[in-house]
Amino acid sequence: MAGVTLNTVRKTYQGGVDAVKGVSFDVPDGAFCVLVGPSGCGKSTLLRMVAGLERITSGDIAIGDRIVNEIEPADRDIAMVFQNYALYPHMSVYDNIAYGLKNRKTPKDEIDRRVREAAKILAIEPLLDRKPRQLSGGQRQRVAMGRAIVRKPQVFLFDEPLSNLDAKLRVQMRVEIKKLQKTFGVTAIYVTHDQVEAMTMSDILVVMNAGEVEQIGTPTEIYRHPATRFVATFIGSPPMNLVPGTMQADGSVRVGEAHFRLPPHGFVPGRTVELGLRPEDIVIGGSDNAFDMKIEFVEELGATQLVYGRLDGAQLIVQVPSGSVTGAGGTVRLGIAADRLHVFDPATGRRAV
């Protein structure tokens, strides 16, 4: 078993495109690390560099105590699950799973034992003689997992493995992958653009944007204390509301007519800021930081409803239990707890308080 350490890893493609701009972080042994970010943020490139499929322009990647910069993918003791599963179409499921072991000259009876064991764990025993084209998407996904676990590698790498599955299967496989990883205790790095996968699966969440790490932390930390405006709006659905405001001498932020009282630190009266309010943190009729909002539009989600309105001209979305509000047109009194407010510097996008 081994952790993964990245030290100022950089990737510049020919032509000067910086895909990854000096990324450093540690994934402790046995941890499940999720890299999340929008398309083109460099998360897949980073994963491929850990796998050895992409050369590192500068910096170091270590698996365990060993720097693997110049080591072939085959010798890094890793297993990877690809987005399109990359099953060998001319081989049976059995041979697909056995391929990595055969390449490592594992004795035949041991290969057989391990392949069957992996197939049993993933409940694909009846499929061992089939060819990949005879399998459904979910079954292919399982075979790809089987190919990864049968090798008992140091690190699992996942490149958006669930994005080709339908919504129901995705939830099911998400839970299974996480369980398997815990069972085996193998370090995992998982790339996704789906924030639900990111929040639910990760022990360590790395939010990336434009080739740089925006924030590293546990999912809860990142949700509760987003370090930047980007993280604040990327994690959470519906996204956090951002409204411009001004810091006041009395230790509050003024947004139009409304005042939001904040925990008293890092305060500069007169400073212009962006105030962040998560839709789910806003409550109806709250006494803390109360303000009025005219209801423009209501969306029913079943368990909850999304209420659309405006706060000093900026759009505000509020998520409240279903039945709290009836239709558009009226005014509703809302409130939010002081410790649920986020303040960002509009110029740098970083957290201000």
Place this chain on the structure above:
Amino acid sequence: MDKRTAFNNRWLPLLLLLPQLVITLVFFYWPASQAVWSSFRIEDAFGTSTEFVGLENYQVLFSTPAYYQAMVTTLIFSTAVTVFSLSIALLLAVMADREIKGAGVYRTLLIWPYAVAPAIAGVLWYFMFQPSLGMVARGLRGMGYDWNPLLNGNQAMVLVIVAATWKQISYNFLFFLAGLQAIPKSLIESAAIDGARPARRFWTIVFPLLSPTAFFLLVVNVVYVFFDTFGIIDAVTGGGPAKATTTLVYKVFADGRLGGDLGGSAAQSVILMFIVIALTAVQFRYVERRVNY
């Protein structure tokens, strides 16, 4: 796979098929039936009358040692050309498939020879290896090698094999390259992570996935060496020396056109036709089954 379309009108499907049917009938079945018909007849020396002789043309053919000689020549020629053109093309395609600078130029250059007409290609090779004028021939002689394909049958055979192979490599290369590029990159990457070195990746992943292409090319190449190499042989050696490079298709031409034996020549082309049909059928029956996945 069931992709049936139901037509309400029974004439429409026939009408849609008609152009293809007409082309097949006019350009294939009509000449083929003419050949079969002529193969049962003998023309007199002056071409004024013909006579029905049944299978006599075939009997004569199978009692001539020269015919068996042509078969052996064809076997050597076709095997050599097919094996060399397929393997060299595959090698070049694998090289060209890598990410290298100027890959576009390199690939275009490799495809060019296919645009050269067989007779021109033949003349080209003829001049290069012509014992008294050819550049390559002079070089070979300069190195002390007694090069004279005009007299030495084996050397003449080597020459036509090289010329015919050179001509076919581009075509095979094009298909192999397309085949290689159709293999998803993630399969190769996955195999690399699974611990397979480049050579093993090639033989266990790339080559099996390329085998449908290879099979298709095998069929096309066999048909090519049996029929389309006529131009090259005619231009390079004219079937000589001493019929050392007279293949079945060249013999059809030599006996019919030069020798004036239309009946015998027709019988040969009928046999040739059956050989190719049989070869293709065998390939489809036994080889294709192994290459499907």
